[in-house]
Amino acid sequence: xxxxxxxxxxxxxxxxxxxxxxxxxxxxxxxxxxxxxxxxxxxxxxxxxxxxxxxxxxxxxxxxxxxxxxxxxxxxxxxxxxxxxxxxxxxxxxxxxxxxxx
Amino acid sequence: xxxxxxxxxxxxxxxxxxxxxxxxxxxxxxxxxxxxxxxxxxxxxxxxxxxxxxxxxxxxxxxxxxxxxxxxxxxxxxxxxxxxxxxxxxxxxxxxxxxxxxxxxxxxxxxxxxxxxxxxxxxxxxxxxxxxxxxxxxxxxxxxxxxxxxxxxxxxxxxxxxxxxxxxxxxxxxxxxxxxxxxxxxxxxxxxxxxxxxxxxxxxxxxxxxxxxxxxxxxxxxxxxxxxxxxxxxxxxxxxxxxxxxxxxxxxxxxxxxxxxxxxxxxxxxxxxxxxxxxxxxxxxxxxxxxxxxxxxxxxxxxxxxxxxxxxxxxxxxxxxxxxxxxxxxxxxxxxxxxxxxxxxxxxxxxxxxxxxxxxxxxxxxxxxxxxxxxxxxxxxxxxxxxxxxxxxxxxxxxxxxxxxxxxxxxxxxxxxxxxxxxxx
Numbered sequence: 051x052x053x054x055x056x057x058x059x060x061x062x063x064x065x066x067x068x069x070x071x072x073x074x075x076x077x078x079x080x081x082x083x084x085x086x087x088x089x090x091x092x093x094x095x096x097x098x099x100x101x102x103x104x105x106x107x108x109x110x111x112x113x114x115x116x117x118x119x120x121x122x123x124x125x126x127x128x129x130x131x132x133x134x135x136x137x138x139x140x141x142x143x144x145x146x147x148x149x150x151x152x
Numbered sequence: 153x154x155x156x157x158x159x160x161x162x163x164x165x166x167x168x169x170x171x172x173x174x175x176x177x178x179x180x181x182x183x184x185x186x187x188x189x190x191x192x193x194x195x196x197x198x199x200x201x202x203x204x205x206x207x208x209x210x211x212x213x214x215x216x217x218x219x220x221x222x223x224x225x226x227x228x229x230x231x232x233x234x235x236x237x238x239x240x241x242x243x244x245x246x247x248x249x250x251x252x253x254x255x256x257x258x259x260x261x262x263x264x265x266x267x268x269x270x271x272x273x274x275x276x277x278x279x280x281x282x283x284x285x286x287x288x289x290x291x292x293x294x295x296x297x298x299x300x301x302x303x304x305x306x307x308x309x310x311x312x313x314x315x316x317x318x319x320x321x322x323x324x325x326x327x328x329x330x331x332x333x334x335x336x337x338x339x340x341x342x343x344x345x346x347x348x349x350x351x352x353x354x355x356x357x358x359x360x361x362x363x364x365x366x367x368x369x370x371x372x373x374x375x376x377x378x379x380x381x382x383x384x385x386x387x388x389x390x391x392x393x394x395x396x397x398x399x400x401x402x403x404x405x406x407x408x409x410x411x412x413x414x415x416x417x418x419x420x421x422x423x424x425x426x427x428x429x430x431x432x433x434x435x436x437x438x439x440x441x442x443x444x445x446x447x448x449x450x451x452x453x454x455x456x457x458x459x460x461x462x463x464x465x466x467x468x469x470x471x472x473x474x475x476x477x478x479x480x481x482x483x484x485x486x487x488x489x490x491x492x493x494x495x496x497x498x499x500x501x502x503x504x505x506x507x508x509x510x511x512x513x514x515x516x517x518x519x520x521x522x523x524x525x526x527x528x529x530x531x532x533x534x535x536x537x538x539x540x541x542x543x544x545x546x547x548x549x550x551x552x553x554x555x556x557x558x559x560x561x562x563x564x565x566x567x568x569x570x571x572x573x574x575x576x577x
Contacts, residue, residue: 087293096392108357113303115278
């Protein structure tokens with residue numbers, strides 16, 4: 051069932067892909083990632099990196115198992131996971147953590 | 153906030169200062185950056201709707217002088233984890249003023265520990281995240297974006313007593329748990345380009361974290377966890393030149409109360425995270441990347457004698473963390489290959505070594521090799537392998553529990569291997 055869910059997710063996306071050509075894309079744009087205040091085009095790679103960095107840094111605990119980025123796309127340096135939370139709430143059954151109260 | 157007189161803070165600050173100092177002298181030519189000339193065109197035909205598919209297999213194998221979680225009487229342990237995430241991204245530009253991006257990510261895992269009295273295996277699917285981001289390009293000098301994201305509980309947060317031992321040390325494996333509850337987040341941010349190659353960014357986000365059941369901490373049944381929601385703000389600055397690039401950021405995250413079985417349990421202290429990343433292309437073939445980061449978390453709020461309300465703890469239970477990574481690689485026509493090295497240092501927390509709350513210092517080194525091969529420009533294979541050495545200092549006997557309650561120094565050796573591929577079509 052879980053494999054079916056994975057396949058379904060991919061199929062759904064592929065289906066969307068076949069529909070999207072009917073939706074016009076922007077075509078020629080002046081600047082791919084926008085302009086400075088003086089009207090110069092900004093560096094697209096840097097702009098995308100900073101946007102992704104801002105997003106990930108403002109959602110630090112969204113998901114332990116499925117962080118909202120592509121697998122292997124780990125160019126953003128992120129904070130360390132909450133060690134206190136992991137040791138006190140998420141360990142195996144033998145222990146509630148070594149320094150927890152109560 | 154923890155005072156500067158706390159021993160743990162001083163230790164962390166000294167580590168950070170020492171590493172920054174060493175770092176500065178390891179890059180004598182960074183100041184010789186050439187004129188910025190981004191490789192990617194600044195303007196032109198906007199990408200049509202594109203789909204990217206990415207997956208990889210991550211394998212971890214470890215042996216340690218203690219199983220996980222470590223106890224004073226615990227035996228030597230070993231384990232392995234295989235984690236296979238899959239991500240699909242759809243991105244497009246429906247108009248000149250707006251770009252949209254949709255991301256779905258989930259994973260399969262197999263995780264097994266073999267430690268006397270703590271052996272178990274867990275397998276299955278993890279949670280799934282769904283994310284949508286829209287960016288507006290209608291203002292010169294400001295490119296705001298809005299992201300909505302969720303964590304869907306498709307994984308299993310409630311393991312059996314045995315399979316719960318498949319959970320492993322988050323300093324060794326990427327996935328210390330296999331599921332949690334429904335979480336939802338929203339981020340509003342903007343890029344502020346100061347020049348075409350120097351961009352500031354600012355953003356704020358909120359994450360709602362829903363309640364869920366996990367296996368009981370002891371015995372049959374379940375325990376309900378309602379983790380604290382988080383709110384975060386982030387400031388960033390980045391530069392992309394022809395040879396030199398760098399990014400720096402600072403973020404603050406606060407958190408609301410966490411409840412256990414509908415009763416207040418604790419509230420994490422606010423956390424400050426800062427990092428600096430550097431990249432330099434020595435030639436057309438050789439390039440290096442390095443990063444350093446530092447995390448400090450303030451005192452938690454905890455119960456007093458097991459009773460509410462939550463109050464600030466006497467000393468800080470959280471450690472400061474310093475991370476350092478360095479990689480250099482050689483890029484051929486359709487491949488790249490090079491070594492990488494990593495270092496992580498958690499200092500001891502602020503409690504006395506004989507207190508129950510004491511958490512000793514922990515150090516991790518890793519050394520590895522990473523490479524990529526472009527089968528076609530849109531189909532890229534990647535692989536890396538690393539050896540990891542960890543040492544957690546001794547935690548002496550506790551005053552309240554007496555002889556035998558301490559944990560000796562723990563040494564862990566691990567392998568980490570990853571093979572992956574990404575396709576864009």
